[in-house]
Amino acid sequence: MFPAPVAKASPGARFAYSALLPLALIVWLLPLIGVAVTSVRPAGDLAAGNYFGIPSGFAGVENYSAVFQNSPIGQYILNSFKVTIPTVIGAVALSCLTGFALAVYRFKLNLTVFFLFVAGNFIPFQILMVPVRDLTLRAGLYDTTLGLVLFHVAFQTGFCTLFMRNFIKALPFALIESARVEGVSEWKIFRHIVLPLMRPAIAALSVLIFTFVWNDYFWATVLVQGSHAMPVTAGLYSLNGQWIAAWHLVSAGSIVAALPPVAMFFLMQKHFIAGLTLGATKG
């Protein structure tokens, strides 16, 4: 293991490390800690200039309920779920199919199709903005969650295909051949052999896509205008404009908006990191 384990170092070094670790973490998360503290600070503190001192009292309940009562943030959160969950289902489902096709079959255009997906995944998506907005408008889906879902599904399919294809490729190919010799049809091979073995990949991709789509801001501003369909990222930005200097509310709103992906991350940490670091271990 590199670097050398601290456990084997001198007591002094061990002590220094165990002291440095929490200190580094506090410095690293300082902005976040500040926001968390501010979100429970009474409004009076800010007026009195007490931005960073000990809060004069705990106003978490007031601040958070104010956020929910005086703003459509509940609606925004609901919209975010309405966008995120169907996108996860759609993108994962489509990429199970495309990944299977690209991993299992040898055909002339295999690599070409694969790299089309990979390259599409790398492009600066701003180049899609004008045509996609136009397409969504013409389809009557502008300012709806469905319009956002369809685009996200399509765009995330690129990344998901890369992921699924590499995952299936790592499965023993003899499983598929053995089923073929037994006369199992291609669809049933997919359905009964490959799909059950893809559970870890599906879990990993689901949490990743959930986080990506939940945190999307660009498309939320491009394809949505009104608060009835606006996801929480874009919503928070517009609230920020209304709550000038009401930092305790902005902070509470930020925490609320950040909570679902954070919870997802802590619940599914293993899958999340496995998904994110795909490719970091082998070529």
Added chain:
Amino acid sequence: MTAIAPPAVAEAAAPGGFWKRHQRRLAPWLFLAPGMLFFLIYVIVPIFQSIWISFYDWDGLSPATWIGFGNYSELWTDDAFYTSLWNNLLWLVLYLAAVPLGLFAALFLNQTVTGVRLYKSLFFFPFVISQVVVGLIFSWFYAPNFGLFSEFTEWVTGREIAVLADERYVTLGIIVAGLWPQIAYCMILFLTGLNNINPEQIEAARMDNARGWRMLWHIVLPQLGPATFIALVVTVIGALRSFDLVSIMTDGGPYGSSRVLSFYMYEQALSEYGFRMGYGAAIAVVLFAIMMVFISVFIVRMFSQERA
């Protein structure tokens, strides 16, 4: 597995119906069809449409007028475009600091003391949070009069720096905010890479008297190649796509000095200044061209690995 076999010519003599005979040749296309259809409609075709639109003067509603390279020649003399381009380059260069810093963080955390797992997840935290929230957090961090950062600079230098209102510092300030989650991302990539190095190799190198920097340089780094590659790819893409933070923290200001290409194109195409779709598309095409340079490098590398 990647060798392409000539397709079997199914003779009419084979038993079973058309489907049974051609199943293995048709199946991949049937599996691909739904995903490819979506991807073509929403990703591949729009790239070409954007290029096409960039030759028009179009407000998105009335009929478009063909102006050839008009948009591009306007870009040529547009100061705001050059500001954005310059800022994008700045992003690209400074954002790459996330790679070595992430490696440093990973080396710092690659220990087995109790509770280190929790530390790793907490260090990773900023990446999970939306850029909108990161932007808000840092706006507040930089806020003049009371922000932690401005308090700190006042304490150190005796005068306050309003980072986001100062043309000299604004882009730097936004990039630092962007580095925060990006370092976390690179860190997790390197932690995984470090985890996958065969411990016996490290021990063998210790027996050969490699230590510290020399161990890092000669033994560890070469094995982190794949992790480094991915870290570079995601960082470059992140730098060129940067939009959220600029939009949240400064809205391109002050006086447009923190614009990047993606933000400028959004502003031109959709904002209150009027809908200039063609001009916006032209900016996007420039951004796309820059990105293509990098994408081709990635793709060539990945492609040769697939072929090998």
Added chain:
Amino acid sequence: MAEVNLSGVRKDFGQVSVIKGVDLAVKDGEFCVFVGPSGCGKSTLLRMIAGLEDISAGELRIGGADVTRIGPSDRGVAMVFQSYALYPHMTVRENIGFGLRMTGHPKEDIQRRTAKAASMLQLQPLLDRKPSQLSGGQRQRVAIGRAIVREPEVFLFDEPLSNLDAALRVQMRAEIATLHHDLGATMIYVTHDQVEAMTMADKIVVLNAGKVEQVGSPLELYHRPKNLFVAGFIGSPKMNFLKAVAAPLPEGRIGVHLPGGGTIALDARGARLLQEEPVTLGIRPEHLELGQAGGGQLTGTLKLAEYLGSETMFFLALENGGELAVKADGLAKAAIGSTLCVGVPARACHLFDSEGRTLVNGDLSA
């Protein structure tokens, strides 16, 4: 009836030929083993018979029907893979019945056949376990069971024992042989292990670089190899090869001048030698006679001795260069560096011409 016939079967990947035209007839109920060094194409050939690889040219018939262009499921074959290819998410019972279930066999039928296969392979107590809970030998049996339930006319085995330890391998070898006897089906078996080939096969096909070197029964290959390759490949420890010069002698005999100086006179057995020419003399370590002068004689310095108990292997460095392995009695002893005399019995000698073709085979078996 399920005989397997290959005629002119080829496999090309672009410019590269992996199988360079194979003609072969496997009789109904025969146990046929493909053997050869790694990369010789034996697995590819098996997979072509299974239908997992396309056949580039030539014809494949199973049970008389042309199946060259037919998918694997319609060839009436079952295959046991090297990695066993058990479906990790299914129990043993589900693994065995999967193919039948997917091809729409009735439930009772699947149950009956699964039970029968399980009892043949002593798998009954394991039916509800997952593959991860099984030992290597048990997994192997499940893989075989999965082939049996389909009641195929031809079984294909792709190095099925290579993932097992030595003791299990011997046991499974016997089990597969028993199975062949009980089922009476045609079996084609790929291995790189020539002991497996010798012990199990009715017929061995020796492959090298995509071509058939020789087809025959185990003893035929051992006693009458057609060329240098087969002679060197079959038999363990390997046959010794010595560079020598052969000259015609009267009365249908051939004189071989040994590198050490001696000469052995062999019965030509029909081989015709017109003039003196360089040859390779082949003799198996077990046919050399330590310390006896019979026919010819070689002397060398002992470099290495392996005492295996049942036998002793001596490795000598010959006086003029060249090496010689000698298999001796388990009680034989000699000091490293000592000089040993080895007798070369004439009737155990094989002669190969400069192109590696056999001129004369020994006549021990005759």
